[in-house]
Structures are given as structure tokens and as C-alpha cells.
Amino acid sequence: MFAIFASFYVAGRLWQDAQTRVHLIKELDRVTGLGQSAISVDDTLKIIACREKHKKLSALEMDIAAAGKEGFTSKRSSDTDGVVSKRRPLVVIGILTRFGSKNNRDAIRKAWMGSGATLKKMKKEKGIVSRFVIGRSADRGDNLDRSIDDENRQTDDFMILDQVEAPGELPKKAKMFFALAADRWDADFYAKVNDDVYVNIDALGAALTSHLNKPRVYIGCMKSGEVFSEPNHKWYEPDWWKFGDKKSYFRHASGEMYVISGVLAKFISINRNLLRTYAHDDVSAGSWFLGLDAKHVNEGKFCCSSWSTVSKLLLQEVSVSAKMRMLDRSYGLGFFIFSK
Incomplete structure (x- = not known):
């Protein structure tokens, strides 16, 4: 017992x-x-789909409430052709810039981005949001930081990231732009652009509109370049050994400019702490979509090879603003106009 x-x-x-x-x-x-x-990946896409449904439900509830107050009369604004304006931005363009590039930024503002009322008008009428993206100085609060803060107070067109601004941090900078932009704006597309690239806004908008029915689209000048293992090479890749014996990158869009859909941007936002980066931002972005059912669209107008040799020769001795004016006349239908 x-x-x-x-x-x-x-x-x-x-x-x-x-x-x-x-x-x-x-x-x-x-x-x-x-x-x-x-x-x-499946759980992430389910989360994104659930968020989209909640946003649509909230928008419908707001429309119903507004309609009840106004006697079921719509207050949506229309343009001269009677087309209802879009509430949701078509594309958020992040122009990755750096300290000492104020001349490039001023040239972009004058050429296609605008400033002040023009910037707001572009968002309202064309659904295009543009911001210069930059980090902080390693010595926080120094003259570099203060100059950017002063410029931003005048123009109000910056997205200032809480990370160090350095060449080696460019992949992380691109990742943070997509993540924060997806958190801040509920857009159809998100574009990364260098600060020496001219964008034809009308042509870009028309092209992106044709891809609205593709939820996971990745648009750019697609390439699979060589992986360089020599430390002294300009495009050295410390993780070169991960790309096989042939040392070739996977298919990815060239870094001057590429566009991703809203679902892909939200995927980056949710998994920002898990997505790794390589030596270059375009390779890093391409790696994030390898495991997804993303549609790669090779857009020739995003490629430098689409520019004529004559124009390249003419631009060797002219200023940034002159480059924009000349190529605007030569390439009125292109998205890419120049790159230094």
C-alpha cells in the first residue's frame, strides 16, 4: 500500500x-x-491578403458613412474629362541620394519631380509620390545632417532613414525604403531610382497601369551579371562563393531603376528583419523574390542600352540640367533618360 x-x-x-x-x-x-x-512565405502572403481585405472593408465603411451624411452624393473630385481621381497612389518613387548631391536633387526637382505645390499636384492628379531617400551621418547631428534637415525644411520632399548613410549600406537603405514606404503609403507600386536618373512620369504611369492586374510583379532591366570574387574589384561580392561554380548572379533588375508591386513591398515590410542583403542593392532585391511567385518583367526602356550612342557622346561635356533638357527632347517616350 x-x-x-x-x-x-x-x-x-x-x-x-x-x-x-x-x-x-x-x-x-x-x-x-x-x-x-x-x-x-505562405503565412506572409496570407497576412498581406488579410490586411488588404481589412483595408477594403474599412474603405467601404467610410464610403457608406460619407454617403449617408451627404444624402448618397459622392464627393470624389474629377478632372476636366470627368474621370474620378484615384485616392490610392499609383506609385511611390524613392530617389536614393547621398550627402553632397544637392545639385542632382535640384536638377531633378526642376526637371520632373517638382516641389511644393507642384509635388502635391503630381500626387493628387497622377497618383505619383516622390521622395528623396537618405540616411544619417555616422556622426549624428553634424554639418551633414544639419544641411539635409535645412534642405528638407525648405522642400519637404525627403524620407530620412534612421541608419548610417554610407556606400556599403546601400542595400539596407533600399530595403528600408520599401519597408517604410509600404508602411506609410498604400500604393499599387513602389519604385527605386538613383539620383542621377531622369524619369518620364507620364510614360512610367502609363506602363505601370498596364500591370495593375498582376499582384506580384517585379519590373526592370533584367540581367544576370558576373559575380566578382576579387576584393580589389569595383563590384566585389564578398558572398561570391554562394553563386555556384559559374559565378553568375540570378535574374534581377539593374539598380538604376526598378519597380515592385504593392504586395512585394508589403512582403519586404513584414520580413525586413529576416531578408538578407548582398553587396549590391539590385542583387539583394532580386534575391528577396526568388522564393515567391513573382512575375519578372524585362522592360527595355529601363536599360541603358536603349539610349543612342550619339546622345551619349553629346552628353559628355554638358551639365546635369542640360542633360535632362536634351534627352527629354530625344526620349520623350522613355522612362530612363540619363544616368551619369
Whole structure:
């Protein structure tokens, strides 16, 4: 009898200890976040789809409430042709810039981006949002930071990231732009552009409109360039050994300009802490979409090879603003007009 009761007692204590350990492990995972350290691609896409449905439901509820107050009369603004304006931006363009490139930024403002009322008008009428994207100085609060803050107070067209502005940080900078832009604007597309590239806004808008029915689209000048393993090479890739014996990159869009759809931008936003970067931002972006059912669109007008040799020769001795004026006349239908 004593042995039987002792067995029951020991078994009960062991079971109680096991339950206590399970509870402590769950609490530890909840507090530290280790229980959800990674999100699968399927789960991420489900989260995005759920968010989209919630946004559509919220928009419908707002429309119903507004209609009730106004006697079911729509207050949406229209242009001269009677076309209802879009509430949702078509594309958010992030122009990656750096310290010391104010001349490039001023040239872009004068050529196609505009400033002040013009910038707001482009968003309202064409659904295009443009911002210069830059990080912070390694010495926070120095003259470099203050000059950007002063410029932004005058123009109000910057997205200032909370990370160090340095050439080696460009891939992380591009990732943070897509993540923060997706958090801030609910747009159909998001574009990364260098600050020495001219964009034909009308042509870009028309092209992107034709891809609205593709939820996971990745548009750019697609290439699979050589991987360089020599440390002294300009395009050195420290992770060169990961790309196989042939040392060729996977298919990705050239870094001067590429566009991704809203779903892909939201995927980056959700997984920003898990997505790794390589030495170059365009390769890094291409790697993020390898495991997704993304449609790669090779757009020739995003490629430097689409420019004529004559125009390249004519531009060798002219200023940035002159480049824009000359190529605007020569390439009125192109998205890409020049790159230094």
C-alpha cells in the first residue's frame, strides 16, 4: 500500500513539474518573441491578403458613412474629362541620394519631380509620390545632417532613414525604403531610382497601369551579371562563393531603376528583419523574390542600352540640367533618360 501511494505521489509531482515547465517555456517565448522567430512565405502572403481585405472593408465603411451624411452624393473630385481621381497612389518613387548631391536633387526637382505645390499636384492628379531617400551621418547631428534637415525644411520632399548613410549600406537603405514606404503609403507600386536618373512620369504611369492586374510583379532591366570574387574589384561580392561554380548572379533588375508591386513591398515590410542583403542593392532585391511567385518583367526602356550612342557622346561635356533638357527632347517616350 505504501509503495502504491508513493508511486501516485511521485507521478503527480512529475506531471505537475512538466506542466509548469511547458507554461514557463510558452511565457518565455511570448516575452522574447522566440516562438515566432520566422514567418513562412505562405503565412506572409496570407497576412498581406488579410490586411488588404481589412483595408477594403474599412474603405467601404467610410464610403457608406460619407454617403449617408451627404444624402448618397459622392464627393470624389474629377478632372476636366470627368474621370474620378484615384485616392490610392499609383506609385511611390524613392530617389536614393547621398550627402553632397544637392545639385542632382535640384536638377531633378526642376526637371520632373517638382516641389511644393507642384509635388502635391503630381500626387493628387497622377497618383505619383516622390521622395528623396537618405540616411544619417555616422556622426549624428553634424554639418551633414544639419544641411539635409535645412534642405528638407525648405522642400519637404525627403524620407530620412534612421541608419548610417554610407556606400556599403546601400542595400539596407533600399530595403528600408520599401519597408517604410509600404508602411506609410498604400500604393499599387513602389519604385527605386538613383539620383542621377531622369524619369518620364507620364510614360512610367502609363506602363505601370498596364500591370495593375498582376499582384506580384517585379519590373526592370533584367540581367544576370558576373559575380566578382576579387576584393580589389569595383563590384566585389564578398558572398561570391554562394553563386555556384559559374559565378553568375540570378535574374534581377539593374539598380538604376526598378519597380515592385504593392504586395512585394508589403512582403519586404513584414520580413525586413529576416531578408538578407548582398553587396549590391539590385542583387539583394532580386534575391528577396526568388522564393515567391513573382512575375519578372524585362522592360527595355529601363536599360541603358536603349539610349543612342550619339546622345551619349553629346552628353559628355554638358551639365546635369542640360542633360535632362536634351534627352527629354530625344526620349520623350522613355522612362530612363540619363544616368551619369
